Amino acid sequence: MRYLHTMVRVKDLDASLRFYCDLLGLQEVRRTENEAGRYTLVFLTAPRNLEQSAAERAPEVELTYNWDAEDYQGGRNFGHLAYKVDDIYAACQRFMDAGVVVNRPPRDGNMAFVRSPDGISIELLQEGRPLAPAEPWASMPNTGSW
Known part of the structure; x- marks a missing residue:
């Protein structure tokens, strides 16, 4: 089994990217826009992870931006932990x-x-x-x- 990422829902993607990238120092490694599902996924990693092979990299942070406004209550902004299994x-x-x-x-x-x-x-x-x-x-x- 391999730990992949932690997902966090965000209300303002630009503000979140400023926080996670400009202030915390993470780097965007990939982005997916899904028009049918009306969401954007942005995966972030620590800069040193980019020097590692995919199998050696530490888990990423997935920012999930739902295009339709939603007020996240009760920890709903924290999405899930993800693992690959055999x-x-x-x-x-x-x-x-x-x-x-x-x-x-x-x-x-x-x-x-x-x-x-x-x-x-x-x-x-x-x-x-x-x-x-x-x-x-x-x-x-x-x-x-x-």
């Missing part, structure tokens, strides 16, 4: 066997979400290529929020 189906099965709800099943063989006992959302991503869709995951609905 077998997403096996990982989700371990959680289910332990009584943990898989909030967003890995229908695509690539991504799932669970919550910690304290309600922290955890994103699981398949290492390498997505696995072929398989049951019971392919037809399993979302449960709750993540």
Whole structure:
């Protein structure tokens, strides 16, 4: 397993970039604009991480800017922790066997979400290529929020 990033929702992307980049010293490494989902993702890293191979880099910070205004309450601005796993189906099965709800099943063989006992959302991503869709995951609905 490999820790990937921590996601934080931001209300003002420009102000957040000034804070994280100009003041804190992080550097933008990639950006994704999603018109259909109406959001922008900006991934930031410490400058020394750029000297490392991808496998050696420390986790990044993902700034998520939702284009439609939202007032984040109750820690909703903190999104999730993300980890790559060797077998997403096996990982989700371990959680289910332990009584943990898989909030967003890995229908695509690539991504799932669970919550910690304290309600922290955890994103699981398949290492390498997505696995072929398989049951019971392919037809399993979302449960709750993540």
